[in-house]
Amino acid sequence: MHLLTSDRLTKSQLLLLLRELGYAPRFHSSVSEMEDALEGSDSNTLILIDLSTQISTSELDTLVKYKKQYRIIGFERLDTNSTSNLLIPAHTFETAIIIPSNGERAKLRLKNALKLGGQKQKSTRAPFGVRHRPMSTLSKLAKTALDKTEAISSRYIITESPASYTLLKTLKAASTQEGAFILEAKEEVEFELIAREFNYLSNSDKAALFIIQPENLRIDSLEKLERAATRDGIPINCYVGRTDELDEVAASELELFCNYLSNLRNPHARLIVGHEIGTEDLYREGVATHMSSLFSKAKRIQIPSLRDRPSDIPTICQLTLSHLRSAHPFLFVHRVSQEAETYLSEQRNHYSYTKLVRILRNAIALSKRETLSVEDIKNYGESDMTTQHLLETMADESYFPQSANF
Incomplete structure (x- = not known):
């Protein structure tokens, strides 16, 4: 018997229950780990899968493929203190159960489900607690997860939180439309990464995202x-930076090209510009008039603030660390502590995405410990522009000598 779950409490509970039922389960925390262990297994192999396990779309496809090869039962542990959603659609498997918190009831339900699993689905009536298609209650619980695992996957932005996944769905819908788009945020966000995500959703990166510096914005080139x-028949997306970076000439050319696109029957080029709300006072002379015209014609996409994305922060931490260590394996830091991730999540109201990444980058570069702690975050945080500049200079000189030469 193989069992897929990444939850420690679930693992402990099921280990005891299954041993009492005469099974010796082999636990796996990921689909890839289980896939290796299943090599050479026969069709009588029994697999239990925790429906709250976080998996990718490709891993979901692997589990669907397993339905034809093995006996699979999906399960959800009923915990009144849990607020997590199902991440694997419940109707993926022919049999799915809810395991109650009461030990004796949980054992009985598992026993009935395992007995059913060995009958190759010949029974027409499921025992109490075991459901077959259609499983309306579990399907409703899994609706959000179904959308997330089957509909859209991201390549560049982190979409663990509901706010960022809503953004992903908005970008997907916008990627089929024409014209100019304004990425609008209340703080400094990852505008270019979001533009890259838009490009990926638009053409699967068959054509690269064009980054056009404001000084190079010319109507003839566009x-x-x-x-x-x-x-070529492939949409081309052009990211032209932030509105407060444009001068009057660039803003005028941008407005002209937007008008040009609006007069075409089927335009293939799209303009993407980032705008931080509240930076209008930073516009250069003559820009405001052109921006007013652009804003009236462009489609606006609202970007959530980091304060609305707490679930994204642990993944941002891990990805930032992995990217830095890939380029600089001699760094002392090997991991980010859970306490540090929690601290950053609690402090997210004081951060923007870019500030969070800068703090992580500086702390990872300057810390002398294997595990990045809350103390490191506090020591290498930013209190003002001078501190930020000094920290980045120290990081460059100590651990990124190549970048210090630029």
Whole structure:
């Protein structure tokens, strides 16, 4: 018997129950780990899968494939203190059960489900607690997870939180539309990463995202991009930076090209510009008039603040660390402590995405410990622009000598 779960409490509870029922389960925390262990197993192999396990779309496809090869039972542990949603759609498997918190009832339900699992689904009536298609209650619980695992997957932005996943769905819908788009946020966010996500959702990165510096914004160059995109039949997306980085010439060219696209029957080039609400006072002379025209024609996409994305922060921490260590394996830091992740999540109201990444980058570069702690975060945090500059200079000189030469 193989059992897939990443939850320690579930593992402890099921280990005791299954041993009492005469089974010796082999536990796995990931689909890839279980896949290796199943090599050479026969069709009588029994697999229990925790429906709250977080998996990717490709891993879900692997589990669906297993239905034809092995006997699979999906389960959800009923915990009144838990607020987590199902991450694997409940109707993925023919049999799914809810395991109650009461030990004796849980054992009885497992016993009935395991007995049913060995009958190759010949029984037409399921024992209490075991459900077959259609499983309306579990399907409703899994609706959010179903959307997330089957509908859209991200490549560049973290979408663990409901707010960021809603953004992903908005980007997906917008990626099929034409014209100009304004990424609008209340704070400094990852505008370019979001533009890259938009490009991926638009053309699967068959055409790279064009990054155009404001000083290079010219209507004739933009028109050439449009003609090339139309010829190749692949949408081309152009990210032109933030509105407060534009000068009057760039803003004028941007407005002209937006008008040009609106007059085409089927334009293939799209403009993407980032805008931080409240930076209008930073516009250069002559820009405001052109921006007013652009805002009236462009489609606006609201970007959530980091304070609305607590679930994204642990993944941002781990990805930042892994990317830095890939380039600089000599760094002392090997891991980010759970306490540090919790602290950053609690302090998220004081951070933007870019500030969070800068703090992580500086702390990882300057810490002398294997595990990044709350103390490291506090020591290498930013209190002002001078501190930020000094920390980044120290990080560059100590651990990133190549970047210090630029």
